[in-house]
Amino acid sequence: MSRRLRMWVLAVGGLGVAALLAAAALRLPGFGGDDHPYGERAVEASLARRTSNTIASVNFDQRAFDTLGEETILFAAVLGTVVLLRQTRDERQVRPAPERVAAPVRRYALVMLPVALLTGLYVIAHGQLSPGGGFQGGVVVATALHLLYIGADYRALERIRPVGLYEVGDAAGEAAYLILGVAGLVGGSAFLANTLLPYGTFNTLASGGTVPLLNAAVGMEVACAVVVLLARFLDQAVEIERSTGSGNDRGE
Amino acid sequence: MNGWLWTATVLLAVGFGPVVWAVATGPVGRRVVAQNFGTSAVCLVMLLLAQGYQRPSYTDLALVLAVLGPVGTLVYARLLADDLSPHPPHTNLLTAAAALATTAVVVAVCAATGPGRAMVKLLVTGALLVAGNVIASRAVSGGYRNAEATSHG
Amino acid sequence: MSVLPYLVAGWIFLAGCYGIATSRHLVHAVGCLAVCQSSTYVLLLAVGYRDGGTAPVHSDLAPGSRPVVDPVVQALALTDVVVGATVTALLLALVMQVAKRHGTVDPDELSELRG
Amino acid sequence: MADVLTVLALLLVAVAATAAVAVRDPARQALVLAVLGLALAVLFTVLQAPDVALSQLAVGSALTPLLILLSVRKVRRRGQREDGGR
Amino acid sequence: MGRAAAVTAELLAWWLLLMAAWLVFISTVDALEGFVGAGCALLGALAACGARRAMGER
Numbered sequence: 303m304s305r306r307l308r309m310w311v312l313a314v315g316g317l318g319v320a321a322l323l324a325a326a327a328l329r330l331p332g333f334g335g336d337d338h339p340y341g342e343r344a345v346e347a348s349l350a351r352r353t354s355n356t357i358a359s360v361n362f363d364q365r366a367f368d369t370l371g372e373e374t375i376l377f378a379a380v381l382g383t384v385v386l387l388r389q390t391r392d393e394r395q396v397r398p399a400p401e402r403v404a405a406p407v408r409r410y411a412l413v414m415l416p417v418a419l420l421t422g423l424y425v426i427a428h429g430q431l432s433p434g435g436g437f438q439g440g441v442v443v444a445t446a447l448h449l450l451y452i453g454a455d456y457r458a459l460e461r462i463r464p465v466g467l468y469e470v471g472d473a474a475g476e477a478a479y480l481i482l483g484v485a486g487l488v489g490g491s492a493f494l495a496n497t498l499l500p501y502g503t504f505n506t507l508a509s510g511g512t513v514p515l516l517n518a519a520v521g522m523e524v525a526c527a528v529v530v531l532l533a534r535f536l537d538q539a540v541e542i543e544r545s546t547g548s549g550n551d552r553g554e
Numbered sequence: 555m556n557g558w559l560w561t562a563t564v565l566l567a568v569g570f571g572p573v574v575w576a577v578a579t580g581p582v583g584r585r586v587v588a589q590n591f592g593t594s595a596v597c598l599v600m601l602l603l604a605q606g607y608q609r610p611s612y613t614d615l616a617l618v619l620a621v622l623g624p625v626g627t628l629v630y631a632r633l634l635a636d637d638l639s640p641h642p643p644h645t646n647l648l649t650a651a652a653a654l655a656t657t658a659v660v661v662a663v664c665a666a667t668g669p670g671r672a673m674v675k676l677l678v679t680g681a682l683l684v685a686g687n688v689i690a691s692r693a694v695s696g697g698y699r700n701a702e703a704t705s706h707g
Numbered sequence: 708m709s710v711l712p713y714l715v716a717g718w719i720f721l722a723g724c725y726g727i728a729t730s731r732h733l734v735h736a737v738g739c740l741a742v743c744q745s746s747t748y749v750l751l752l753a754v755g756y757r758d759g760g761t762a763p764v765h766s767d768l769a770p771g772s773r774p775v776v777d778p779v780v781q782a783l784a785l786t787d788v789v790v791g792a793t794v795t796a797l798l799l800a801l802v803m804q805v806a807k808r809h810g811t812v813d814p815d816e817l818s819e820l821r822g
Numbered sequence: 823m824a825d826v827l828t829v830l831a832l833l834l835v836a837v838a839a840t841a842a843v844a845v846r847d848p849a850r851q852a853l854v855l856a857v858l859g860l861a862l863a864v865l866f867t868v869l870q871a872p873d874v875a876l877s878q879l880a881v882g883s884a885l886t887p888l889l890i891l892l893s894v895r896k897v898r899r900r901g902q903r904e905d906g907g908r
Numbered sequence: 909m910g911r912a913a914a915v916t917a918e919l920l921a922w923w924l925l926l927m928a929a930w931l932v933f934i935s936t937v938d939a940l941e942g943f944v945g946a947g948c949a950l951l952g953a954l955a956a957c958g959a960r961r962a963m964g965e966r
Contacts, residue, residue: 715833718839719836730846732846732847734893735851738890742843742855742858745858745862748862748866748874752871755871756869756870758824759824762870776871781873784866785874788874796889799893803897806896
C-alpha cells in the first residue's frame with residue numbers, strides 16, 4: 303500500500319464525502335429558521351422546574367442520564383490514561399530540578415491562583431443560573447491549581463497537590479452523581495428524576511431542585527479528573543526517565 | 555446590528571484576523587506573541603458582543619478568558635523556552651496597543667452599563683486582562699530571562 | 708448564507724480527516740482529530756440557531772421576552788468539548804506508549820515495524 | 823446585518839482550522855489550536871451559545887496546549903535520549 | 909505563637925479579598941449566595957496560603 307496509492311484513496315474518499323455533505327447541506331432547513339420543536343419544549347420544561355439556565359436544565363434534569371454517560375466516558379478516559387502512563391520497570395523517578403522563575407511571573411501566579419480558583423468555583427456554583435456549569439468550572443479550577451507549576455516548578459506543585467486525594471475526589475464526584483440518581487429512585491420516582499427537592503424561587507442559587515447538586519458533583523469530578531490527568535502527564539514529561547543503568551528496552 | 559456589534563466586527567477583522575495568519579507562519583517567538591494578542595482581542599470582542607446583544611451574563615466569558623488567557627501564554631513561555639530563547643521576540647509595541655484597546659473598550663462599556671457592581675466586574679476583567687497580557691508578553695520576550703539565569707523548566 | 712455554516716462544518720471535518728491521513732507525527736494527528744471534533748460543534752450549533760434569537764439563559768432575560776435559540780444542541784456540544792479534551796489526553800497517552808515501545812511517532816515507520 | 827458578524831466568525835474558524843491542519847510541527851500546532859479555540863469561542867458567542875463558548879475557552883486556552891506540549895516534550899526526549907530530569 | 913497569628917492574618921486577608929471578588933462576580937446578592945461565597949473564598953484563601961508556602965521552600 304504505497305503512499306501514492308493511499309493518497310489516491312484519500313482523494314477519492316474525500317471527494318465522495320464532500321459531495322454527500324454538500325448534498326445533505328442543501329436539503330437541511332435554512333440557517334436561522336424558526337422551526338425548533340425540541341428547543342421550545344426544553345425551555346418550557348426548564349421554566350416549569352424554575353431552572354433559569356435552560357442548557358443546565360437539559361444537561362442535568364431532562365437528559366441527566368446522558369450526562370451520566372458523558373461523565374462515565376470522562377472517568378474511563380482518565381482511568382485509561384492513569385493505567386497507560388504508569389511508571390514501567392525500566393524507568394526511574396527523578397526529582398524535578400528546581401526551576402528559578404522570574405519574580406513578576408511568580409507573583410502573578412501567586413495572585414492569580416486563588417482568583418482563578420474562585421472564578422472556577424463561581425462558574426460551577428452558578429451553573430444553573432448564568433452561563434457555566436460543572437464541566438466548564440471544573441476545568442477552570444483544575445487549570446488554576448497548575449498555575450503553581452507555571453509560577454514555580456513541579457516540586458512546588460507536588461507539595462500542594464496530593465494526587466491520591468484527587469483520585470478519590472474523582473471517584474467521589476462520580477459516586478455523588480449516582481447517589482443523587484438513586485436517591486430519586488428511593489424517593490419514589492424515577493432514577494435521576496428531579497422530583498426530590500423543592501424547585502425554590504426562580505433565578506436564585508437554590509432553584510432547580512437537584513440541578514445544582516448534580517452540577518456540583520460534575521464540577522468536583524471534572525476538576526479532580528483534570529488534575530489527575532495533568533499529574534500523570536507532568537510525571538511523564540518532567541520526572542520519569544529511562545533508567546540508563548539497567549538493560550536497554552527493546553525500542554532503542 | 556448596533557454600534558457595539560459593528561465595533562466588535564471591526565475589532566474581529568482588524569485585530570483577530572492578522573493573529574490567525576501570524577500564528578500559523580513565521581518564527582515561534584512571533585507566533586506566541588500573536589496568540590497572546592489574540593487572547594486580548596477576543597476578550598474585548600466578548601465584552602463588545604455582551605454589550606451589543608444586551609446580555610450582561612455574557613461578560614462571564616470575558617472574565618474567564620481574562621483569567622485563563624495569560625496562563626496559556628505562560629505555558630508556552632515555559633514549555634517552548636528552548637525555541638524562544640535564541641531570538642526572543644520584542645513585544646512592547648503590541649502590549650501597548652493591547653493595553654490601549656482594552657482601556658478604550660472597558661471605559662466605553664462601563665459608560666454604557668452605568669455605575670454599580672456590573673461596572674466593577676468589567677473593571678476587574680479589564681485589569682486582569684491588562685496585567686496578564688503585560689506579564690505574559692514580558693515572560694515571552696525574555697524580559698525576565700536575562701534578569702535571572704534560569705534553567706529550563 | 709442559509710447553507711454556509713453547514714458547508715464550513717463540512718470543510719473543517721474534511722480538513723481534519725486530510726490532516727489525520729497525511730500526518731507524519733502522531734501528536735499532530737491527535738491535533739487534527741480535535742479539529743474534526745470541533746466541526747461537529749459548528750454543525751450542531753448552526754442547526755440550533757434562530758435569526759434574532761438569544762441564548763435561553765434567563766438569569767438576565769425575562770422568560771418569553773425574546774426569541775431563543777435551541778438549548779438541546781448546546782447541551783450536546785457543551786459536554787462533548789470537555790469529554791473530547793480528556794479523550795485527546797487518552798490518545799496522547801497512547802502516543803507516548805507507542806513512542807516508548809517503538810521509539811518512533813511517525814505512522815509510516817510504525818506500519819513497517821513488526822511486533 | 824448580523825450576517826456580517828456570523829460570516830466573519832465562520833471564515834475565521836475555517837481559516838484557523840485549515841491552518842491547524844497545515845502546520846505540521848506539533849508544538850506549533852498547539853499554538854494554532856489555541857487560536858482555533860478562540861475563533862470557535864467567538865463563533866459560539868455569535869451563535870448565542872455562551873455555555874459552549876465558555877467550555878471551549880476553559881479547555882482550549884490552557885488545558886489542551888499543556889497536554890500537547892507535555893506529550894511533545896516526552897516524545898522528543900524519548901527520541902533524542904536527552905537525559906536530566908528537568 | 910507569632911507564626912500562627914501571621915498565617916491566620918494572611919488567611920483572613922485572602923478571604924476578605926476573595927469574598928469581595930465573589931460579591932462583584934454574582935448578579936443578585938442574597939443570604940445563600942453570601943454563604944456559598946464565604947465557603948468558596950475560604951477554599952481560595954487556603955489554596956493561596958498553601959501555594960505561597962509551597963513556593964517558598966525550594
